[in-house]
Amino acid sequence: MGELNLAIRFSCYSMLDLMQMYFKPHLPKMHYKRPLNVMEQEMLRQQAVNVVAARLSRAEPPLRKEVVEYMSDTKSHLWSMRRSKANFYRLMSVFSGFLSVGRWLGEVSTWKHPMTTVLVHILFPMLVCFPELIMPTMFLYVFVIGMWNWRFRPRHPPHMNSKLSYTDGVTTDELDEEFDTFPSTKSPDIVRWRTVT
Template sequence: MAKDEKLVVEVIAAHNLMPKDGQGSSSPFVEVEFEHQKRRTRSKSKELNPIFNERLVLVQQQLSDSRRFSPTAAIALEATMYVVIFAPDDSQLWSPHVGVLELGILGATGLMPMKIREGKGGSTDAYCVAKYGQKWIRTRTVVDSVCPKWNEQYTWEVFDPCTVITIGAFDNSHVHNNGPVRDARIGKVRIRLSSLESDRVYTHSYPLVMLHPTGVKKMGELHLAVRFSCINAGNMLHSYIRPLLPKMHYVEPLLVRQVENLRSQATNVVAARLARAEPPLGREVVEFMLDHGSHLWSMRKSKANFFRLVAVLSAPIAVGRWIESVRSWHRPVQSLLFVVTYVVFVAAPELILPTVLVMMAITGLWRVCCTCVARVKVVVGGWGLYALRPPRFRSRLPSPLMSFFRRLPTQADSLL
């Protein structure tokens, strides 16, 4: 288990309580809530001056250390593709880091005005938040500027190059407002380290895009300088053949609802911890950086999935419509040719296969089919041998080759 700190609350007594049961008495108890943990004392029946003398113990998990956290908490924070590192809780079991990540947050241009001020028009009080692993950083707030300049630099130790750093931009709503307000989201950028060339400085502008009810909208551009320095090429190459998740996640996998529940609880713990930081981060900032609620249903996702399904079924639907048009004789020539061909094939079925082969040769599909069949034979043969291997050589863990391909960056990750 992770190293925890205990918060002990000693409840001694209470005096002169107000009666609440309508009979001039009450049955009080004390309840303590801390970081989504609740503890309560025993109830004292019909007592307005109760004496408890009880100790309530609450546990505070130490998630602030960027290298001391449980794998379950790491999975619960983000989707698996964005989780940065899985490390044991014991520091003696840590693997040596493979490199150092340096991030320079230079500035932003063309930010959309997020608030209206009297006599000044549109304005933005922007700041940035970057997250890699369990280490979060926040820049200073540049007041009243749509082209802020930060010029701040931060570093992280990298234990796995197939990881992601997240940088988000927000509008500080507390500058001219003392009430309980939420910082507005401007946008965020994700960069996968495996898409970076070692020891090369990348200085680029990244678009900040947000999804609004009216559609996707560009909110500005964020200027970053990124460099990943590899200090141990052997360990870095070895990390590519390791599974993405720890062994127990393959031996005893969690259900989807369990993962989402853990993810929600871990988000609550991290949000409570960062709210006590200096300067503090609001819950809305943490949820945006961790994609909290991304698994929930939305009309946009439903429409996108519907159109994907329609695209997959478009070919069968087109064939069905053509058959229906033949049956309804909307095009008499096509219907007549189809009926004649059908009668010929029924009268002489031995002509079906030669006719199909001739048509394939004319259209050039024969060579394509031969090539596809050869590839299918190789794939099916290899998969069959792999599936029928003796149980002694089977494992629930993915093979090194599969782990290597899963760790390669996709085209969506190649942002630079």
């Protein structure tokens, strides 16, 4: 009834063998000569989902097949307006830092905030004369911004962030389009209206 500590150390005897192993193709040669097309991949994925869903439906508590399909992303090849919007907003959040730096530099160059512009004009010659201060200044700036944004952190972590998958702003038409089968079971007028918008 004690405590067991286990330490694992990964080591290699020959660096040449290790590099050779990393440069080998990961998949079998036949995969590169005759790769599976999208339909074959989807059939294999569907079979795997059926096997996993059959196994989990007998578990206690049972898990429905829809949950397994959603978790394994079986219909990932189909286009979805909700998914494209979610990816767009994710990209915007990734590049928002660069955009805000560009916007800030534009405000400095147009003297929108004179005090900030004067401080930047004082800081720039100082960093040119003492280049060893560039990294500490950047770290200080990142630290101050982090401490400033610390106040706005979420107090209670949510179980699921609905903004990541854009489920909080989805419309009924987008949901209808996403859960529609392929080929579509809707009338040609609805499909044409989807392509227009």
